[in-house]
Amino acid sequence: MxxxxxxxxxxxxxxxxxxxxxxxxxxxxxxxxxxxxxxxxxxxxxxxxxxxxxxxxxxxxxxxxxxxxxxxxxxxxxVRLSEVNDQDVQKVRSFFTEKMNQMEQIIQHAASILSNLTNYTSIVLGPETFTNSLKHFQLVPISEDAAVAIIVTNTGHVENRTISIPADMSMDEMQQAVNILNTKLIGVPLARLKSKLYTEVGQELGRYAEQCEKLLGVLDEALKSEDDHRVFLSGATNMLTQPEFKDVDKVKTVLDLLDETPTIMQMFSSLPSGIAVRIGTENTHEAINNCSLITATYSAHGHQLGTIGILGPTRMDYAKVISLLDLLSKDMAVLLSRWYK
Amino acid sequence: MxxxxxxxxxxxxxxxxxxxxxxxxxxxxxxxxxxxxxxxxxxxxxxxxxxxxxxxxxxxxxxxxxxxxxxxxxxxxxVRLSEVNDQDVQKVRSFFTEKMNQMEQIIQHAASILSNLTNYTSIVLGPETFTNSLKHFQLVPISEDAAVAIIVTNTGHVENRTISIPADMSMDEMQQAVNILNTKLIGVPLARLKSKLYTEVGQELGRYAEQCEKLLGVLDEALKSEDDHRVFLSGATNMLTQPEFKDVDKVKTVLDLLDETPTIMQMFSSLPSGIAVRIGTENTHEAINNCSLITATYSAHGHQLGTIGILGPTRMDYAKVISLLDLLSKDMAVLLSRWYK
DNA sequence: CGTTAGCACTCGTTATCGATGAGTGCTAAT
DNA sequence: ATTAGCACTCATCGATAACGAGTGCTAACG
Structure with missing residues (x-):
């Protein structure tokens, strides 16, 4: 037309x-x-x-x-999707060569690279863990009445909580309960741990029932609070360099939004796979109605793991950002596949 | 005078x-x-x-x-140190009653409360872990050639890293090395782990030497990167509400500083115990030369653990902030003493 | 008919000027 | 020692004018 x-x-x-x-x-x-x-x-x-x-x-x-x-x-x-600037490719590649054996570290680093190369704000959503399955569950006593509960998933993700041990229970008893849980629950997806416990393992536990309840509570809590740890930000202050945000009030609403992990989770939850561009008022959150959000999902072995995104003014270098996100999402997939085979 | x-x-x-x-x-x-x-x-x-x-x-x-x-x-x-506002005390107390069994959670929450009650930016430095001693060391295999190394300290602090297992080494051998390390190194302060290993445990390990080297490397890395996790921020955007920071450029230098964990660590490293007030240019970092930083250390059982601080404009409500920090540092000590008995 | 030169017009930006008023320093009176 | 009085300074505000970037429209051109 x-x-x-x-x-x-x-x-x-x-x-x-x-x-x-x-x-x-x-x-x-x-x-x-x-x-x-x-x-x-x-x-x-x-x-x-x-x-x-x-x-x-x-x-x-x-x-x-x-x-x-x-x-x-x-x-x-x-928009003509230019090839990514050679220099930038170089930086991304050097990101590869650094050996990072912590998944969190990789993701945080990816966010840093994105914000550095673009001068916008980058938001990376890490893999969710509730689809992972339980690999190992353990209690490490650290005092007479306290212990650390450690959960390891099949992807190597570790969650831990300090729990206090009821006075009427010996460490041995506790340990036994843990053993039973371990033998019965390994391989079960975290999301179904609780139901699985009640339906199949309940009767076997006998008198440990109460303690298991408590342990399960710990597991449950671990899964909930993990949301906070999925969001990685970098370059939030880059917003301040954009001329459209020379007004302090405007930039504050945006930065405040970025501080709210749940809101970001919600923003990212409804994104299609692949590259997505949300321009200005296409974003449902009013605070970023004069921003654009470009996102790309990354996956390993066919499983979609998370999302990397760039937030900037609507007047954003779409060509550069899109090609960069495309590049990085694929590279991340390679890096992370190690945890998901 | x-x-x-x-x-x-x-x-x-x-x-x-x-x-x-x-x-x-x-x-x-x-x-x-x-x-x-x-x-x-x-x-x-x-x-x-x-x-x-x-x-x-x-x-x-x-x-x-x-x-x-x-x-x-x-x-x-x-300055007349007023009693803390009743309403505020109430909020701090309710912070007590919420049961939080994760030390990180408590510290982050303390930071939130501080920034909420003051409308300034709060910075909390959590306990350092390298004075802790090793409680438990473990490898959890997650695939054929990868495992998660888990370190638990006497305070219940957990660090973990994904490591890849050399092809020429069986999981059993690895496990044996871990066992040796465990029996020999439990109780040793993390800071002295490495030297301890070489001087006392070296010969016993025999052919596992190479693997131990690798495991020690993991430990070492764990201790280094832990710095990043000691700093907790809250309310950084509160800076934007201060009239002295209506200028975007000024606020950017401050917010950028807050993003640099190492710089903050350095700022906090040289503070005396108790309450300290750094006004304007008394701060060594130029970026906060028109800010004041008020800090209070907190401790448990006589051991100084960390520092809580408030950063705001030099035109700061010193009376309120000082009394609030005093209150909260003592309350935190009580809460955290649980991990340090 | 598409294209373009010419021109009047709009309107944000910037500079200038004067009035205003808050606040000071100094002096002299109390 | 305190204070009333007063001249003076200077940031702020509003009005006015000059400026200029950019537009829309019309008429001429190929």
């Missing part, structure tokens, strides 16, 4: 605006070497594009800026 | 300025019910106080604001 020339002009306007953050006038477009029309012609086209909803005018005597619809069209039809 | 009246006036100016964030004029002081002097008298005293270095004038026709030296005198001699 847009003519070739209109598409070209829209493309140029968005590219220029992404770089300059200032409204683009007809004259500056006309002066470009790849454009051979006079300002007047450009103006006519721009007026049409505005009528169609792809451009906006901050005020009468200013140039045009892209609207949400304009960005959307750009992302869907115009 | 200051007359009683000068002290009174300085006190009033700082109290008012802390509340209003605007230069205080002689007239507004004179109008207070507890002051019975004319503006002219106040002005004379203010001129003297300025000459002595306790006050400053932003410009000729403005009121006075406290200088660093003024704040320092206020903190050292004038």
């Amino acid at each position: 847009l003519t070739e020339r209109q598409r070209m002009i829209l493309n140029v306007i968005i590219d220029d605006y992404i770089r300059s953050a200032e409204p683009i006038g007809s004259r500056s477009i006309s002066k470009r070497s790849d454009v051979s029309f006079s300002p007047a012609t450009i103006r006519n086209e721009m007026a049409d594009l505005e009528e169609l909803g792809f451009l906006e005018q901050p005020h009468t005597s200013a140039g045009r800026i892209p609207s949400i619809k304009g960005y959307r069209y750009y992302v869907d039809h115009l | 200051l007359t009683e009246r000068q002290r009174m006036i300085l006190n009033v100016i700082i109290d008012d300025y802390i509340r209003s964030a605007e230069p205080i004029g002689s007239r507004s002081i004179s109008k207070r019910s507890d002051v019975s002097f004319s503006p002219a008298t106040i002005r004379n005293e203010m001129a003297d106080l300025e000459e002595l270095g306790f006050l400053e004038q932003p410009h000729t026709s403005a009121g006075r604001i406290p200088s660093i030296k003024g704040y320092r005198y206020y903190v050292d001699h004038l």
